[in-house]
Amino acid sequence: MLNVGAINEGFVLDHIKAGKSMTIYHNLRLDKLDCCVAIIKNARSSKMGKKDIIKVECPIDMLDLDILGFIDHNITVNIIKDGEICEKKQLKLPKQIVDVIKCRNPRCITSIEQELKHVFILTDPEKEIYRCKYCEEKYDDRRDKKDRR
């Protein structure tokens, strides 16, 4: 197994579904951060077979991890301080998602209005349904996944 050094302060995102790490990298906007990020793809996992891991060395208040709850709430988030795991964060569905997914409704104002943020609101936490703030179109996860393939 490839070895990546321990971090002193930051996050270890574990049990990421294999292949999903780059999506998370972009959604968390890690490319915009001036800090050390390690992405481990296809690591061996007894539980999952293969998994991805992301390690981010940064102050722990720097990242908004709520979006991870939307992407995959099975991800384990370890918060590291002084080289130790100080907290395992429980992921929950964010009430609102901004500029992560796009509204696919061709009749939605987001399709033409310049610089308008794509905002989705959690309208049914039980069924995990998000709807576009503007046109109320339901976000179709399956369709999005199909398009990403």
Added chain:
Amino acid sequence: MRHLMSPLDFSVEELDRLLDLANDIEKNPDKYAHLCDGKRIATLFYEPSTRTRLSFEAAMMNLGGKVLGFSSANSSSAAKGESVSDTIRMVSCYADICAMRHPKEGAPLVASMVSSIPVINAGDGGHQHPTQTLTDLLTIRSLKGRLDNLTIGLCGDLKFGRTVHSLIEALVRYDNVSFVLISPEELRVPDYIREDVLEANHKNYREVIRLEEALPDLDLLYMTRVQRERFFNEEDYIRMKDFYILDKAKMELAPEDMLVLHPLPRVNEISTEVDNDPRAAYFKQVQYGVYVRMALILTLLEVKVC
């Protein structure tokens, strides 16, 4: 400052006050004739409309106010690529209140986010048309005497028909209201209306294809037009447009006190022979539309009514 994006922006109590005000305007129009002297409404219509635009304009003029605006995207800066946000910022400097119709869903909401004057959604794509709903509610309450204990048939294009979506959302808040959704398979109500509105509010509803099957049970039949502009494909439109035609023979199946409403314009879906039936209320509905828009303008402008 308040805007109107959806009929749900008003609570049931607020709605009652608004409808009471509209009824008072109907009875005492002179009392309201100068309450908006010196005020202006901007009617920003990015897609064609006769009734709604004229209704807003008539409403403001009846209150003593003035009107400015445009009636198609081609005659506005939208043709030059101006955003909705920029347009409303500009219009806020010219008018005291604005009514916006836009083919894109959510456009009035975007306008309300940056506007310094109240914005009224006058119809956004296939999404919402709250002032039509206020008109419908006023018509039903005035002619039926109630908004609860009703069985309401909604017929025609229930998929793209925004008036239908808004009306359902408003009526689920009243007790013992049930719905019969009459449409071809292809034009059934969208899932968010079925799941988040009807089922979430535990309302009785059934979906049927044949109008004749529904008619005997209804207190109210709300007919809608199949709208050419909502279809991407002309062939689908032609196949659907004459699916329902309400005529004299079908009206014989309906109860004697059933009302027929229609947001208009009508094309073929109500035969002109029904117009003289006392149950046909769609032209009275147009008049109620002016009263309720007058009440709405006064409410959003926070004009004191003595």
